[in-house]
Amino acid sequence: MEKPLKTHHRLLLTGAAGGLGTxxxxxxxGNCDVLRLSDLADVGVAQAGEEVMLADLSNADEVNAMVAGCDAIVHLGGISVEAPFAAILQANILGAVHLYEAARLHGVKRIVFASSNHVTGFYKQSETINADHPARPDGFYGLSKAFGEDLARLYFDRHGIETACVRIGSSFPEPKDRRMLATWLSFDDLHRLITACLSTPVLGHSIIFGMSDNAVTWWDNSRARHVGYVPKDTSDVFREAVYARTSAPDLNDPAAIYQGGGFVKAGPF
Structure with a gap:
C-alpha cells in the first residue's frame, strides 16, 4: 500500500471500536502525528502515536472534551444499522449536533462525516444517481444520515466548517452478495477517500459516494472530482465467486428492486 499523506497534527477518529474504525x-x-480514538465501547490500550478518549455522543460535555485540541475529525461514530428511532435520535442526530457544535467551539474546520448509501436507498437499482438527486432514505438510519448531511451544510454555510459527507456503500474485506458488486468499498479505498478529503485544498460541503472502481455501479461521483479520490480496487475480481455462491435475485423482492437492499424492509416499522 502507498505511503499515507500526513495532513494534520491531531486527528480524531470516532467510532474507533467499530468495524470500519478498527x-x-x-x-x-500515517495521516497525523497523534490519532485520538473515541467510542462508547472500549477501544483497547493506546499505542504509540495514539490517544484514547471514550465519549457518549449523546452527552454534549463528553463530546466537547473529545473534540478539544483536534485539528480535523473522521466521524464514524453512532449506530450503523436500522434501529428504533429513540436510539437513532440519541446517537446519530443529537450526537451529530453535539459534534458539530464542539467543532465550532474549538475551531475545527474539516470533518469527514460517515454518511451512508441508505440516504438514497429508495432509488431503484436500475437507476444511476448523483449527489444532486434528492434524498430518499430507506429507514430511520438513512434518515439520520440525511439529517447529518444537512447539518454539515448548515455549519459550512454559517461557520465555514468543511465537510465531506461520504455515503459509504458496503465496506468489507470482499463483497458478500450480488448487491455488493455495485456498492463495495475496500478498506484501502476507504482510506484513500478519507485521505483525499483531508488533504484536498478546497473541500467545501461535498457529497461523495463511497465505492471502489466497480464496473456495476448506481452512483455517479463526478460531482466530487475536486476531492481527488481515485479508487484502486474493484469488486470485479470477486464477481465469479459471488455468482457461484448466490442465487439470482427475485425481482419482485423490494431488496432486489431498491438500492438500499434489505434496509428498505428492515426495522421496527
Missing part, C-alpha cells in the same frame, strides 16, 4: 485505526496513523 480497519482504519492503523491506516490513519
Amino acid at each position: 480497519a482504519l485505526r492503523t491506516r490513519l496513523q
Whole structure:
C-alpha cells in the first residue's frame, strides 16, 4: 500500500471500536502525528502515536472534551444499522449536533462525516444517481444520515466548517452478495477517500459516494472530482465467486428492486 499523506497534527477518529474504525485505526496513523480514538465501547490500550478518549455522543460535555485540541475529525461514530428511532435520535442526530457544535467551539474546520448509501436507498437499482438527486432514505438510519448531511451544510454555510459527507456503500474485506458488486468499498479505498478529503485544498460541503472502481455501479461521483479520490480496487475480481455462491435475485423482492437492499424492509416499522 502507498505511503499515507500526513495532513494534520491531531486527528480524531470516532467510532474507533467499530468495524470500519478498527480497519482504519492503523491506516490513519500515517495521516497525523497523534490519532485520538473515541467510542462508547472500549477501544483497547493506546499505542504509540495514539490517544484514547471514550465519549457518549449523546452527552454534549463528553463530546466537547473529545473534540478539544483536534485539528480535523473522521466521524464514524453512532449506530450503523436500522434501529428504533429513540436510539437513532440519541446517537446519530443529537450526537451529530453535539459534534458539530464542539467543532465550532474549538475551531475545527474539516470533518469527514460517515454518511451512508441508505440516504438514497429508495432509488431503484436500475437507476444511476448523483449527489444532486434528492434524498430518499430507506429507514430511520438513512434518515439520520440525511439529517447529518444537512447539518454539515448548515455549519459550512454559517461557520465555514468543511465537510465531506461520504455515503459509504458496503465496506468489507470482499463483497458478500450480488448487491455488493455495485456498492463495495475496500478498506484501502476507504482510506484513500478519507485521505483525499483531508488533504484536498478546497473541500467545501461535498457529497461523495463511497465505492471502489466497480464496473456495476448506481452512483455517479463526478460531482466530487475536486476531492481527488481515485479508487484502486474493484469488486470485479470477486464477481465469479459471488455468482457461484448466490442465487439470482427475485425481482419482485423490494431488496432486489431498491438500492438500499434489505434496509428498505428492515426495522421496527
